[in-house]
Structure formats: C-alpha cells, structure tokens
Amino acid sequence: MPDTVLPIELVELAEKVILANRRAGRTVAVAESCTGGLVSAALTEIAGSSEVFEAGFITYSNDMKAELLKVSHDVLDTFGAVSIATAWAMAQGALGKSHANVAVAITGIAGPGGGSEQKPVGTVVFARAERGASPDKVVADMRHFEDNGRGGVRLQAALCALELLLPEDA
Secondary structure, three states: OOOOOOOHHHHHHHHHHHHHHHHHOOOEEEEEOOOOOHHHHHHHOOOOHHHOEEEEEEOOOHHHHHHHHOOOHHHHHHHOOOOHHHHHHHHHHHHHOOOOOEEEEEEEOOOOOOOOOOOOOOEEEEEEEEOOOOOOOOEEEEEEOOOOOHHHHHHHHHHHHHHHOOOOOO
C-alpha cells in the first residue's frame, strides 16, 4: 500500500479502480466540483495509474463548468450546479475533452454553508458517461450524505465517485 496522507479506504478503492480498469482496457477521466481534486489525488496515489487515469477537471465555479466542460448556462441557470442535469453535462464534457472511455462527474454541497431546504449540506450528485454508449443511457444519482463536516462529505462523495468508475463486472 502506498505511503499516503489520504484516508486508507480512499486509496484502497482507488487501487481497485485502477486495477479493474487496467484489466478491462479502459481509461478514465473525472470532473470534480465539491471534491476539489480528491478523486484525482486518490487515483494518482496508485503506482501505474497513468495507464488508466487520463484526465481530471476541477471546475468549482459555474463559469469554469461552462468554459472547460461546456456545461450550458441554460442548464446551470435552470437546474443549478448541484443537479443531475449539470453532473451529466460535466461527465459528457470530461469525455469530450479527453480520450477516456469512461468519465465520472461529482458536484455537490460540502458545507458548512451553501445548503438550502431543497438541497441541504451533504447533497451530492454523480454522473457516469461512457464513450459510445447510447445517449439515453444516463447513469446519474443524487445522494444525501450525513453532514459530518466538510471533509466527511467530500470523503463520502469521493468514495461514491470511485465506485462509479469500477467496470460493471469488477
């Protein structure tokens, strides 16, 4: 196991993701907002990850989601940054800006502020897009993690995102 400052469960799951995708012959990309690079950091903790991990995009602001990942301002204005529509567009944008076979996007509210009654702190949305998949095959989910502090929400979000990067037969 690598010498790391990251939580061990995050590194162990990242290693599983790298090994499983290597076996499947897949490359991956991530588009992160609330996790701020935590998923990318976990993946790059693993020796040999460059064979699998192609790109990580940290688009914290809506302007960067639009500029770098081509998320429509209409989507952001209509549904908000923390929505299935935005996460799906982020995942599609990460595929479009990379050569990866699969991309996962994460957007949410880590806290301690920023939440609302409809989207409280701990609300995180995930989406996975696969190159060549049918456009109607949307893999997206909104989760409500326990508000156990900013770091706790980000860790739970990163773990969930890594799970989505596992091939279905892994």
